[in-house]
Amino acid sequence: NAGVTQTPKFQVLKTGQSMTLQCAQDMNHNSMYWYRQDPGMGLRLIYYSASEGTTDKGEVPNGYNVSRLNKREFSLRLESAAPSQTSVYFCASSDRDTTRGGNTIYFGEGSWLTVV
Amino acid sequence: AQSVTQLGSHVSVSEGALVLLRCNYSSSVPPYLFWYVQYPNQGLQLLLKYTTGATLVKGINGFEAEFKKSETSFHLTKPSAHMSDAAEYFCAVSDPPHRGGSYIPTFGRGTSLIVHP
Numbered sequence: 001n002a003g004v005t006q007t008p009k010f011q012v013l014k015t016g017q018s019m020t021l022q023c024a025q026d027m028n029h030n031s032m033y034w035y036r037q038d039p040g041m042g043l044r045l046i047y048y049s050a051s052e053g054t055t056d057k058g059e060v061p062n063g064y065n066v067s068r069l070n071k072r073e074f075s076l077r078l079e080s081a082a083p084s085q086t087s088v089y090f091c092a093s094s095d096r097d098t099t100r101g102g103n104t105i106y107f108g109e110g111s112w113l114t115v116v
Numbered sequence: 117a118q119s120v121t122q123l124g125s126h127v128s129v130s131e132g133a134l135v136l137l138r139c140n141y142s143s144s145v146p147p148y149l150f151w152y153v154q155y156p157n158q159g160l161q162l163l164l165k166y167t168t169g170a171t172l173v174k175g176i177n178g179f180e181a182e183f184k185k186s187e188t189s190f191h192l193t194k195p196s197a198h199m200s201d202a203a204e205y206f207c208a209v210s211d212p213p214h215r216g217g218s219y220i221p222t223f224g225r226g227t228s229l230i231v232h233p
Contacts (some may be wrong), residue, residue, distance in 0.1 A: 004159070040225060041207065041225060042206065042223045042224055042226050043160075043223040045220065055168075058220075080178070090159055103210075104165065105160075105162075107160045107161065108157030108159050109157075109158055109159045
């Protein structure tokens with residue numbers, strides 16, 4: 001079972017370069033998320049998409065853009081990378097638990113991005 | 117607004133000892149509560165969750181957590197630590213979404229569990 005797949009796993013960028021992190025899920029989930037993880041900061045939400053065709057800002061959206069390409073795919077773009085964007089990025093997905101509520105979030109394995 | 121506080125960025129125990137990871141939350145309504153575990157170089161995976169019903173929740177790998185509304189706590193415990201339990205643990209809280217609304221959990225900063233032989 002693939003679950004949530006994100007690429008690339010590792011990337012080094014120079015300041016000012018752009019790149020796109022790709023994410024796809026095969027669980028037919030409606031909601032998808034992008035988080036960044038930094039030491040001592042836990043996970044912070046960058047953007048999310050509650051359903052196909054909608055996107056909303058999270059806690060730390062500055063410097064990022066997203067595209068919900070279809071129900072499966074949700075990409076994160078850095079238009080002009082900065083050293084402050086050096087982080088581990090996680091894509092995730094979830095859907096409503098109609099039996100008990102409290103959606104479980106399923107995470108990808110992470111993308112390590114370094115901006116020099 | 118909801119928030120999560122995990123007391124202690126690092127917890128160190130000996131193999132076989134009790135594991136106790138603390139989580140306190142603030143929420144304006146009875147929340148959904150979660151513990152996730154992250155093993156080195158991996159994504160997070162669900163350990164257990166509380167939504168409604170029994171306040172003592174059992175999860176995978178022998179972990180359990182108890183929802184205490186009066187203390188606004190959801191501490192994670194395991195009677196006997198194994199070396200394989202060494203990982204980062206995250207507590208998360210979510211207010212129940214409005215009908216058809218988005219589900220956006222808030223995560224704590226994480227607690228690193230270190231297990232000594």
